[in-house]
Amino acid sequence: MDRAVSRSFAILEALARSRGPARLSDLSAATDLQKSTVHRILATLSELGYADQDDSGRYRPTLRSWEIGIGVVADLPIYRVAAGFLQTLHRTTGETVSLTVLSGNDVLYLEKLTAARPVRFLTRVGSRVPAPLTAGGKAILSARIDAPQIIEEVAAHRDLDVPALMTELEECRQRGYALSGYSPGVTSIGAAVAVGGAPPDAALSVSAPRERLAGKTRDAIIEALLETRARMTEALDRP
Amino acid sequence: MDRAVSRSFAILEALARSRGPARLSDLSAATDLQKSTVHRILATLSELGYADQDDSGRYRPTLRSWEIGIGVVADLPIYRVAAGFLQTLHRTTGETVSLTVLSGNDVLYLEKLTAARPVRFLTRVGSRVPAPLTAGGKAILSARIDAPQIIEEVAAHRDLDVPALMTELEECRQRGYALSGYSPGVTSIGAAVAVGGAPPDAALSVSAPRERLAGKTRDAIIEALLETRARMTEALDRP
DNA sequence: GCACAAAGTTCCGCTAGACGGAACAAGATT
């Protein structure tokens, strides 16, 4: 395990985590590394174009890591295919739509199109939320055999009503979509997207204030969501 | 200049560049490094969560670098503020709108909202185009004193009609927006966004097929663009 | 404005650990 490599990523992560420019000594403290070591590695990162130093000597990350990262997601078949479907879903429903993928025990928000009358959201693109707490996550879990162990691991950190969740997942499996109220006052509806015959690792979801998600509107949105999911699955399976 | 660090990023970049999973020997060849070295560093990267190995032994980058990167852009004031303005501009014009930032001699596409009837675009979010070739880039350059040297550096690699470009920039400066036809058949209109009194390093742009950008529509779009730019600048200056 | 504090940078001897050639194992190809 190359020590310098490991340390360089720790520094880069600390740099990205610190909102705004970071001082050398802060990074040194955050990573628990000698100042001279941090200084040397930062010089290397700067030379490579991953960090920058302003006039006052403080360091900030550059957009280099973003360029690499965006290249990675742009290569994901799900991401490429989803773009168009997300838009049509957004247009037909008029609400906030999201694309999430399962990453470990979390759901990772890959893309989000926000409604004209936006909701106060706790999540932004790039953020993680434990899968069993979100509509998209539940939709994914409901079709995976490893759902129980994921739920168990999450339950070890937060308190979850595991039995209730299990019966809820069973319901999701039957009707094809999941519901959630993770952010207070907003309801989400999620549907899992599977590629090939594999267990699903992505989901589409629609979110709106609870009062906007009732009666006919709600039924229409669910229909649009399931329709989009079907079309998208079909597009993914077409080689 | 820590060698192992430099090499690890070279490997990560090669991994991200190679669309789809990459083989060890390919990475070894691409980075001009010994197989054993690449193997060891990949093991480190895997342990750190930046790379993964599938059953067939091939390596692929994870979403880790994207998570870091998206955190970096999410911290950019321009990016945070732009989101809402991009949406309203997209809605009022109905066309494709983009947010770009100046990065070196290039313009980097940070965000893009695509029109319902989309254009065949050569650019995607995360891609780079030499600044003098795009509407957004010209708009930015027209308000910067270092424009001549950027143009000169770009002209060294591609052939540019430098004198024509300089007079065009002068026009941009006077009317407040720039025009471009970088992608064949599509016209873009760009306006620079400056924060504080500093020289601008970002731009908003609207793109559409040439035939949709004529007469009254065109005037309306330009008005909407300049209006949005004004509002956004105001929002950025408000602390 | 001076003195003190804290932050960034440089230096250098030490040695841990990265390096790379070669050998080995496991598939894939002919």
Add this chain to the structure above:
DNA sequence: AATCTTGTTCCGTCTAGCGGAACTTTGTGC
């Protein structure tokens, strides 16, 4: 079955990363 090719492991060599301390610069408080 024979032959590549690819991923993995081993190990002696020695370089390059390490960290404590000294030095310089920037900023802060009286």
